[in-house]
Amino acid sequence: MNYQACAAPTLALMVSAGLATPENAKAEEALYLAAYGGSTEAVLKDMILPEFEEEHGVRIEYVAGTSTNNLARLQAQRDNPEIDVAxxxxxxxQQAVDLGLCAPVADASVLDDIYELAKRNGGGNSIGVGIVATGIAYNAKVFEDQGWPAPTSWLDLGDPKFNGRLTVPAITNTYGLHTLIALNEVQGGDLENSDPGFEFIASQVAPHVRSFETSSSKISELFQTGEIEIGVWGSGRVASLAATGFPIKMVWPKEGAMALLTTICPVADSDQPELQQQLLQHILSPKSQEILAEHKGWGPTNSKVNLREEIAESVAFGPEEVAKLVSVDWSGVNRQRSEWTKRWTREVEQ
Structure with missing residues (x-):
């Protein structure tokens, strides 16, 4: 057999397939990112991740799923993690951090520009990349036609004139949990005493609720069909519906809107420790943050971001707005959440 005649084509095939050079081998390195599916996946994969892949010569494998599903993945992979960034x-x-599933966020210059609100939870092992405000959404046309003033307080959820026109998501949804926390604080309660919040919701709010819907797509439908005219919802969802021309508006209650953060963490024991930190920093950069604000309705956590006026008006933006938000002590809330959920079932949605 003529070895050289046989070997040459084989080597040529290897080179053409990208298997023979260190540079090409590096391009085949993979970094696994677990995040939401749907529009978030599209924005990240189309507008934010390609630049990082090109700059670092890495392929990002996207693991789509809800926060609950991806948390379960992190737990299942604890001893042999595949996901690098979540x-x-x-x-x-916060559950992931408390379970030891996240590594410390490495020091970087971009962190100096991040609002303290985004660093408040996580103990240095996670950080916020987007801010959504939970407040009160309402149909502005109906309110105008009825001669009703816009709501101003969390306590307005108990107004009898909204009987059958109101939605408050169930406590299994973060918007519903935020409602309980906000009303409990307004009524004088705290994490160790949730009685004031439960008593107000059960007696003053729940009787007027048309739906304890948890699906944002369904909440949108209920507003558009006129089945509800006021409810607890997030600023990003309200902005999306308003963009269709529907006359929905949102108020931040005078006691403060609740902060719902999208957060990121470098997964513990990743075999790509440098790249995972660099990806985190890339998503925190002003350029990425601007894209997420414009296309996802996430308020930037980076204080150096500049936004077009129409976008700035639709998201939680700027130090003054961010300062008005009420943050959640997630470690404390998570310790109570199971019992609160049982109590909600017994007393609120009975």
Whole structure:
């Protein structure tokens, strides 16, 4: 057999397939990012991740799922993690941190520009990449036609004139949990005493609720069909519905809107420790933050971001707005959440 005649084509095939050079081998390195599916996946994969992949010569494998599902993945992979970076809602993220599933966020210059609100939970092992405000949404046209003033307080959820026109998501949804926390604080309660909040919701709010819907797509439908005219919802969802021309508006209650953060963490024991930190820093950069604000309705956590006026008006933006938000002690809330959920079932949605 003529070895050289046989070997040459084989080597040529290896080179053409990208298997023979260190540079090409590096391009085949993979970094696994777990985050939401749907529009978030599209924005990240189309507008934010390609630049990082090109700059670092890495392929990002996207693991789509809800925060709950991706938290379960992190737990299942604890002893042999495949996911390198995770993006979760702040509540589940705090669980991940408390379970030791997240590594410390490495020091970087971009962190100097991040609002303290985004660093408040996580103990240095996670950080916020987007801010949504939970407040009160309402149909502005109906309110105008009825001669009703816009709501101003969390206590307005108990107004009898909204009987059958109101939605408050169940406590299994973060918006519903935020409602309980906000009303409990307004009524004088705290994490160790939730009685004031439960008593107000059960007696003053629940009797007027048309739906304890948890699906944001369903809440949108209920507003559009006129089945509800006021409810607790997030600023990003309200902005999306308003963009269709529907006359929905949102108020931040005078006691403060609740902060719901999208958060990111470098997963513990990743085999790509440098790249995972660099990806986190890339998503925190002003350029990425601007994209997330414009296309996802996430308020920037980076104070150096500049936004077009129409976008700035639709998200939680700027130091003054961020300062008005009420943050959640997620470690404390997570310790209570199971009992609160049982109590909600017994007393609120009975």
């Amino acid at each position: 993006i979760l809602d702040d509540g589940p993220m």
